Amino acid sequence: MAKFRADLLYPELSYQVVGILFDVYNQLGYGFAEKTYQKAIAAALKSSKLKYREQVYAPVSYKGEIVASNYFDFLIDNKLVLEIKKGDRFAKSHIDQLFQYLVNQKLKLGILAYFAPHRIHFKRIVNVN
Secondary structure (H helix, E strand, O other): OOOOOOOOOOOHHHHHHHHHHHHHHHHHHHOOHHHHHHHHHHHHHHHHHHOOEEEEEEEEOOOOOOEEEEEEEEEEEEEEEEEEEOOOOHHHHHHHHHHHHHHHHHHOOOEEEEOOOOEEEEEEEEOOO
């Protein structure tokens, strides 16, 4: 059995999701549209038997009125938000966006993954509120 750091949120789930990301990247490589990677990740999640929802509606409300409609890529095991991007640099706007999804949905952990020209890279985003 693998050992995980005790201070990580959902280490086994994170490990599985990151493994899926690497598998998809290793199979497809770089150059496809985000939608293609999303479909491949969905297929991998399905075959892994992880519970997931795709394109999850995340409304933003102000004083009881919905003022914006957002959708994030995946909610996995009702715990982890996975947001995928194509590019080679983490943008602050994407980190902020994922953090707001976590806050609005009252979730603790997100993974932001970038499909880049020579590798896949990811960041874990934690909501400590």
